[in-house]
Amino acid sequence: GNSVTQMEGPVTLSEEAFLTINCTYTATGYPSLFWYVQYPGEGLQLLLKATKADDKGSNKGFEATYRKETTSFHLEKGSVQVSDSAVYFCALYDNQGGKLIFGQGTELSVKP
Amino acid sequence: KAGVTQTPRYLIKTRGQQVTLSCSPISGHRSVSWYQQTPGQGLQFLFEYFSETQRNKGNFPGRFSGRQFSNSRSEMNVSTLELGDSALYLCASSPGTGGLYEQYFGPGTRLTVT
Numbered sequence: 001g002n003s004v005t006q007m008e009g010p011v012t013l014s015e016e017a018f019l020t021i022n023c024t025y026t027a028t029g030y031p032s033l034f035w036y037v038q039y040p041g042e043g044l045q046l047l048l049k050a051t052k053a054d055d056k057g058s059n060k061g062f063e064a065t066y067r068k069e070t071t072s073f074h075l076e077k078g079s080v081q082v083s084d085s086a087v088y089f090c091a092l093y094d095n096q097g098g099k100l101i102f103g104q105g106t107e108l109s110v111k112p
Numbered sequence: 113k114a115g116v117t118q119t120p121r122y123l124i125k126t127r128g129q130q131v132t133l134s135c136s137p138i139s140g141h142r143s144v145s146w147y148q149q150t151p152g153q154g155l156q157f158l159f160e161y162f163s164e165t166q167r168n169k170g171n172f173p174g175r176f177s178g179r180q181f182s183n184s185r186s187e188m189n190v191s192t193l194e195l196g197d198s199a200l201y202l203c204a205s206s207p208g209t210g211g212l213y214e215q216y217f218g219p220g221t222r223l224t225v226t
Contacts, residue, residue, distance in 0.1 A: 031211055032211035032212065034214075036217075042219055042220075043116075043202055043217040043218050043219045043220045044202065044204075044217040045217070046214055046215070046216065046217075049214060051211065051212060089155065093210075093211030095210070095211055097157070097168060097170075098160055098167055098168030098209065098210075099145065099157035099160065099168055099170065100145075100147075100155075100157065100204075100215060101157075102154060102155040103154075104154050105154065105155075
């Protein structure tokens with residue numbers, strides 16, 4: 001079945017460092033891909049999405065490119081801030097099951 | 113537009129009891145999905161409702177049920193609560209159903225079963 005694998009956390013960075021959170025997927029066909037962010041005590045916020053191969057999603061300085069050759073959708077940001085500290089989830093939309101399938105989440109901690 | 117709202121935000125119940133959680137989607141959204149979030153299992157899909165019909169269902173026992181009303185508001189019910197049902201229950205609304213539509217999540221209901 002379809003699945004999503006994320007790099008394990010926690011990831012600890014200094015402010016203004018470069019961020020990469022790896023995400024790979026296994027799926028039939030070419031599902032839509034998403035990154036969500038969850039701040040402590042809150043629900044999930046959609047960060048960005050890509051619906052077809054080679055699409056680049058971007059928002060708030062975060063970017064991710066849909067790579068079908070490597071079945072990856074890595075999240076990047078050039079300069080992280082303390083306020084980016086949160087848990088990040090990669091997800092794909094399973095068309096057959098009509099649902100989002102999430103990775104296990106990667107906790108990011110940014111120190112001043 | 114107001115976001116997705118969920119009530120109550122926190123609940124404490126005893127094993128064997130039942131509970132009903134409520135979700136109000138973003139105005140104009142017709143699809144509502146429910147997810148369970150636990151530290152051990154992560155985020156798992158419960159079910160999706162679109163125009164008052166259950167379209168998809170996850171791999172959960174029959175104790176978990178839901179419904180959607182004509183105004184798109186949705187409720188989920190868990191009967192005969194077990195300790196393992198302690199979780200954050202998240203509701204997501206979407207304008208339509210399918211991968212081209214974005215799902216917007218509410219803040220969740222934190223259920224604790226003692």
